[in-house]
Amino acid sequence: MPLEVHTLTNLTVLSGQHFQLQECVDNGLKAIALATDEENSIRTSRWWTAMSLLYLGELDAARPHALFLRDLTEKRNTPRLYASNALTPITSSSCLEGDWIAGREYSDRGLEISPLTPMLLSPRVLLEDETGESTQGKVYLERLLEAMSGAGLYKMLASTRVPVAIAAITRITGIPDRLEIAEAAAKAIVSVQSALPNGSRQARSALALVAVQRGDQAAAEEHYADLIELRGTMILTAISIDRILGLLSQTMGNLDQAAAHFEDGLAFCHRAGYRPELAWTCCDYADTLSLRDGSGDRAKSIALLDEALAISTELGMRPLMERVASRQELVQAQPSTAPAYPDGLTQREVEVLGLVAAGKSNADIAVELVISPNTVIRDVSNILAKTGSSNRTEAAGYASQNGLAE
Secondary structure, eight states, X not given: OHHHHHHHHHHHHXXXXXXXXXHHHHHHHHHHHHOOTTOTHHHHHHHHHHXXXXXXXXXXXXXXXXXHHHHHTTSTTSOHHHHHHHTHHHHHHHHHXXXXXXXXXXXXXXXXXXXXXXXXXXXXXXXXXXXXXXXXXXXXXXXXXXXXXSOSHHHHHHHHHHHHHHHHHHHHHOOOTTHHHXXXXXXXXXXXXXXXXXXXXXXXXXXXXXXXXXXXHXXXXXXXXXXXXXXXXXXXXXXXXXXXXHHHHHHHTOHHHHHHHHHHHHHHHHHHTOHHHXXXXXXHHHHHHHHHOOTTHHHHHHHHHHHHHHHHHHHTOHHHHHHHHHHHXXXXXXXXXXXXXXXXXXXXXXXXXXXXXXXXXXXXXXXXXXXXXXXXXXXXXXXXXXXXXXXXXXXXXXXXXXXXXX
């Protein structure tokens, strides 16, 4: 039995390091079921299981493991270094829920034991900036940078967290402070062939946010391809991959694709109960709809901003509150300039319809409009539904009758 538990624990760690989240959870649960409370293996398995569940948006499933690890820190025989790390899941889950009081309490406890624990410093940095305490956030960021400049395990862990933390802070504040540090650190990780996939994915997520901040379309396209397979997950406790994909798509100029990713992000956050991330996704989605300005986009943008403001006000997320308020003024002041297309067709759907009428295949349309084949399939399905067409031939006839054929 001990050998089996030890093997399962190693598999849990390995799959977690390779960001194979469900496999990590499956192995971890098996190890936990077989282990006894006295075995060290159960601590490691609980930690990786809890964090992987949080990344998958399974907060309720992660909570018992996070609480178990929290309670371990109060036992005298728990090593000090482990006690600090054991508070990571409960700190992370608190921040993901928007329970800033608990997030501060648990991170304080762990940082009192080990002041340079990267797994506690990165969520604490974001917590302070989310609530408008940027001065305090800089204090914890300096500690995280100190850990990165050190040696050993903390250096490695901090190196993967610094780029994401800085890039996420930039997204929160709109101030590109230290963005060059984030970019350099992320590129260093990506360039190392021996880097663990988990760290590499975090680095690529940071580079994606840097590309968004700079409006770099070519880089956005590259990072979109890198991250598309990770949709439906979180990167650390900073930001959902779905929101990053939406921001990348917007930077690429593909607003319909961006909207689809933001819809996925809303669903993920609602299911997970990640309210701070939900508020940010609402705000970023509203920006995309304002840019697209299609039929119904203005009304939906206003609704999204209302939801973002309600959540951010309740949680005391001052930077987001200010951003949403400014967006609301702009949306309310500007009349819609969307062209009046029949049957609620959007600008993108009209473009796709014109190419369908021209006899183009889905693959041809994807290439011409620089969008994914799956996006074309979704657009064609929407077009058929909106126009009451049963096939592409009828849709082409509709386009000709309504002056939408190319």
